[in-house]
Amino acid sequence: MLDRFFIGIALIILVVLLGVVALGPVIEPHDPLLQNVDMQEAGPSAQYLLGTDTLGRDVLSRLIEGARLSMTIGLAAPLIAGAVGISLGMAAAFFGGWTERIVTRVTDVMMSFDPLLLGVLIVAMLGPGIQNLSIAIASALVPSFVRLARASALSVRQESYVDASIAMGRPSFGTIFVHILPNIAGPLVVMTTIWIGTAIRLEA
Structure with missing residues (x-):
């Protein structure tokens, strides 16, 4: 029962974070870059729920924007790394040889x-920007996916149903992905979720 409670809490937090990623610009009460020199370091109020910083910018809006950017990169980088690394790892295990x-x-x-x-x-080389930063972080994560995918695929490659698929004339990539x-x-999904936190840390 207690495990279900914590799982429920985790799912709620995840939904909230994904909502921030999707609706960030909509739910931000103010422009996160807008400066109000008359309200520098103001405390929480009806206008600024979490107050303002030293430049008079709304802290809540900047917090939402920062979370949105971090989550976007944190999700994009492991997914890109996983797509590239898993494909290379499986290809290496399946074809062997020079590959x-x-x-x-x-x-x-x-x-x-x-x-x-x-990543730096x-x-x-690529320049600043969310897309380039995601690619940079993904590049740093690719080797881990390659090694895990290759090691896991090597054991599966020896199974008789893989040999049967090859003998039946199924294309190589069809055998790999089917x-x-x-x-x-299983382990690849676990690694992807673990690397989300690492990607956010590297982005910071």
Whole structure:
């Protein structure tokens, strides 16, 4: 019973955060960048529910905008990294040979960099912006997805139903996404949710 209670609380928080992401500009009471020099460092009031900062900007609006940006990047980066990393990891495990060697070597090189440093380098090359920042953070997360997907797919690759699918003439990518991906999805979903927090931390 207690577990269900905490799960319910977590779901409510998640729904609220997703609502902030979707409706941020609509529910912000003021422009988060608008300065009111007459209301600098004002306390909470009917006009400014959480007061204002040193430049007279509404704290609540800035809090909502910051949460929206953080959640957007926090969700986008792991999803991008997962799509790229899982595809590469499964391809490396399924095809083997030079495909596996190239993927694993590139992954090893990327993992030799600190994720934060790698993200900073990519942002420096691509320039500022939410899209570029999401790509930069995703690039730092890709190696972890590649390694997990490859390790999981290698064990599934040995199963008889995979060999049967190949023998029946199913295209390679069809076999990968029909027979391998569903059987390794569990740990990959868990990793994606874990990396959401890391992406938000890197974005900050």
